[in-house]
Amino acid sequence: MSENMSDKWVDYAVRIQSIAQAGLAYCEDKYGRERYEELRKISAEMISAKTDIPLEKVYDLFCNESGYQTPKLDTRGAVFIDGKILLVRENNGTWSLPGGWCDVDLSVAENTEKEVLEETGLSVHCKKLIAVQDWRRHNRLNCPYGIMKFFVLCEYDSGEFKENIETTETRLFDRNALPDNLADEKTTAEQIRLCFEYYDNPHKETCLE
Known part of the structure; x- marks a missing residue:
């Protein structure tokens, strides 16, 4: 992975992903869940754009969990x-x-x-x-x-x-x-x-x- 991971935009993407994952865990509204899923995809695209990692791999690493996100x-x-x-x-x-x-x-x-x-x-x-x-x-x-x-x-x-x-x-x-x-x-x-x-x-x- 690239050292661009230290870029502030990547930090923003991680925070967006965390919010989206928590939303998917607790939101029961169909349309709300669709919006959280879209935010999750956008965060993965941000990571991919700032590194040399293919989007599919980022999504597998980045968006493969459910429930409240923890380190x-x-x-x-x-x-x-x-x-x-x-x-x-x-x-x-x-x-x-x-x-x-x-x-x-x-x-x-x-x-x-x-x-x-x-x-x-x-x-x-x-x-x-x-x-x-x-x-x-x-x-x-x-x-x-x-x-x-x-x-x-x-x-x-x-x-x-x-x-x-x-x-x-x-x-x-x-x-x-x-x-x-x-x-x-x-x-x-x-x-x-x-x-x-x-x-x-x-x-x-x-x-x-």
Whole structure:
């Protein structure tokens, strides 16, 4: 997806889609529902026009839910070993904290531990919630819906990297030597440095922003 996702018009389209979806969920009037459906189509057309995504794909991603629209949840594990943070190399060559979408039957802690195990081969246990962040305020936008990101401080238990379908390797990084090619739609340098702050001071209050 294009970096034009950060364009203000895309933000407007997301808001229109949210209003339309709520209207479709609660409106019982036939003509009112037709108007909300038309607004939903217009919002998808706006997204398509501002990105390189075909309209059909945008509509599948953007307008495939019913009921009141809520953000998706993404969990990221901050695993420290010998004072360095563990990052995973994505299939496209970029680096990020291990993590992913939160499964509907798992807690934030359970999902974080599962994602770390799947992407790194390491067994960890969650120690503290570092931060909950609105993705739109911190990351490169490349999805047509809202995302809340949970960063969790984890303690390494055992294991070593295992080949998997999502990542190609793991590596430990010092806070002053982070890779240049971060997957900044998933993890930014600022977010990694925030994790270091909580590693240094585990009693610091959870950051909500």
